[in-house]
Amino acid sequence: MINKSTRLRFNRRPLPVFPEHRPLYKISQVLLILYLASRGGRSKLPRLHLLNWALKSNERRQQLVVAAKSKNLNVSAWGFDPSLAIAIRFALAEGLLYEDSAAYRISELGEVFLQELLKNEGLLASERSFLFEIGKNITERMVDDASSGWEAE
Numbered sequence: 001m002i003n004k005s006t007r008l009r010f011n012r013r014p015l016p017v018f019p020e021h022r023p024l025y026k027i028s029q030v031l032l033i034l035y036l037a038s039r040g041g042r043s044k045l046p047r048l049h050l051l052n053w054a055l056k057s058n059e060r061r062q063q064l065v066v067a068a069k070s071k072n073l074n075v076s077a078w079g080f081d082p083s084l085a086i087a088i089r090f091a092l093a094e095g096l097l098y099e100d101s102a103a104y105r106i107s108e109l110g111e112v113f114l115q116e117l118l119k120n121e122g123l124l125a126s127e128r129s130f131l132f133e134i135g136k137n138i139t140e141r142m143v144d145d146a147s148s149g150w151e152a153e
Contacts, residue, residue: 020056026087027096029055029127031114034097034106036131037138042103047143048088053078054130061130068137073146 019025033051034041043051054060060078067073088104091097096110106114117123 023087023090027091042105068134073142
């Protein structure tokens with residue numbers, strides 16, 4: 001039985017936040033994706049999620065390197081990360097991105113932010129290396145084709 005005099009007590013304690021969950025970290029990744037690996041500097045949300053998913057492990061990165069070279073995206077499913085969606089909303093609110101026909105683009109303010117980021121070669125070095133390696137070869141069409149059977153029946 002529950003004793004009516006029992007109270008719950010919560011104590012705030014500092015906890016580290018994983019870098020992947022920090023909005024500024026994710027915003028920086030999105031800007032790099034749009035700048036280094038997106039045709040016309042624009043990308044739809046499923047493609048951003050694919051590249052975000054790939055950034056989380058070397059095995060996934062290698063899958064996309066192979067896909068970029070072969071022009072065939074052989075990934076049956078990838079994760080949709082809520083922290084990416086939150087970061088995109090923050091970036092839109094701060095004027096770093098804007099929406100353009102169901103896709104996202106870097107704004108002028110986002111370009112300024114990105115140029116400051118690019119000045120420090122040590123920042124997001126592994127992400128830069130990967131995105132430079134795949135270039136703009138993971139296209140929207142490849143992503144659409146890979147995800148075409150996902151609709152609920």
